[in-house]
């Protein structure tokens with residue numbers, strides 16, 4: 001048995017079913033669990049204070065869980081390659097173990113770490129972040145899948161490994177020093193959003209609650225904007241506070257006789273894997289259209305319209321409610337993400353990358369692979385894309401998925417007195433009705449920033465010009 005291994009925590013902030021950690025535990029007498037606060041990440045323009053807040057809570061929870069097993073989290077700050085080289089020198093560790101990431105930034109960082117530690121100790125990485133490894137599911141001709149449904153058929157149900165429980169005890173050398181956990185303010189961030197509690201403990205509780213109370217109704221409730229019809233597990237999966245394999249098997253085992261909710265929910269976990277493998281195999285999607293021809297789309301990019309969209313002041317109630325949900329809670333319902341992304345790209349004719357960045361700056365679950373996949377889906381520039389001529393009508397979407405207007409009223413208080421009949425089209429109210437319901441359009445609540453029908457024609461022309469010119 002090796003004497004000491006360093007486990008480098010990154011997007012795997014849990015003890016349960018943590019592949020690299022469990023291997024270190026099985027291989028070494030002592031494990032040094034380290035987290036490195038990396039200023040290169042904190043300074044990125046798409047870093048969200050909401051995610052930093054969630055991260056800090058998750059680290060706090062992780063430290064508590066390690067302590068209850070006789071260990072503790074060693075926190076250091078600096079460039080990962082230098083911090084790890086120093087830690088290896090201090091501890092004499094025989095190896096640095098970590099779980100692999102798929103993001104280009106992380107892959108470049110990990111390559112630097114491997115080079116820096118060459119000859120000093122072993123650097124070993126493990127597959128952990130998905131139901132399956134991003135390069136393990138291929139078509140018969142050995143190419144990656146770029147269409148979701150065949151990908152899903154290839155993944156399920158056999159290939160998902162069963163989760164393994166957390167180590168019961170972990171020995172960590174007493175003389176390895178770490179810094180105290182910083183506060184959000186120490187790192188130069190602040191947030192006013194009401195966020196979910198971070199950490200593995202909260203993740204496990206939420207998973208159990210969802211399986212007990214939500215999963216059965218998922219198929220019918222998941223698209224209703226005003227309800228908590230989805231699991232809200234995305235931030236936990238994003239930071240690895242929850243193993244996707246644990247989530248998968250917990251759901252399957254609870255509903256071993258099957259249920260529509262189960263299959264629908266599992267599909268969403270597979271979507272997460274699907275976009276991870278897209279980013280892994282086609283890293284140019286970070287910053288570029290999956291279908292490269294669409295990089296030439298002539299977006300109008302009007303900054304004043306973008307500002308209305310970001311602030312939730314477009315005059316389209318469901319869009320505004322969703323954008324304000326993002327600002328106040330750091331999260332947005334999936335159906336709402338689809339509506340606002342379609343609206344930005346196909347009604348406001350603004351480049352999907354602008355929206356992608358705004359989402360990353362606020363989402364507590366902001367994740368390059370899923371966010372990029374979602375944006376490119378909505379903009380029809382991505383894999384398996386929604387054909388560009390299918391354009392969401394924001395009023396029809398609002399009526400369908402928020403029929404009583406409860407979602408709109410929750411986030412757009414200016415419309416709180418407007419009856420259901422006009423809640424998604426307040427402009428249709430006469431001046432008298434506007435006065436009666438204390439909502440004068442153009443004064444209390446904005447007039448629609450664009451005419452949907454008109455913009456739809458422009459969007460179709462923008463896409464078809466390109467399709468015609470570039471076969």
Ligand SMILES: Cc1cc2nc3c(=O)[nH]c(=O)nc-3n(C[C@H](O)[C@H](O)[C@H](O)COP(=O)(O)OP(=O)(O)OC[C@H]3O[C@@H](n4cnc5c(N)ncnc54)[C@H](O)[C@@H]3O)c2cc1C
Pocket residue numbers: 222230231232233234235237238265268269271272273275332333334335337338341359363365366367368370371372373374375378
């Ligand atoms: C424009 C756009 C941007 C998005 N950005 C992100 C993002 O940054 N991070 C993120 O995790 N999800 C993103 N999604 C996907 C989806 O909206 C969220 O995962 C979901 O709303 C999270 O809520 P939930 O945990 O209650 O999901 P549930 O419905 O309970 O689904 C369970 C889990 O499956 C995964 N999942 C669900 N839907 C998708 C999907 N379409 N693509 C990939 N994974 C999915 C998530 O990890 C989620 O927690 C985006 C979708 C769109 C349309």
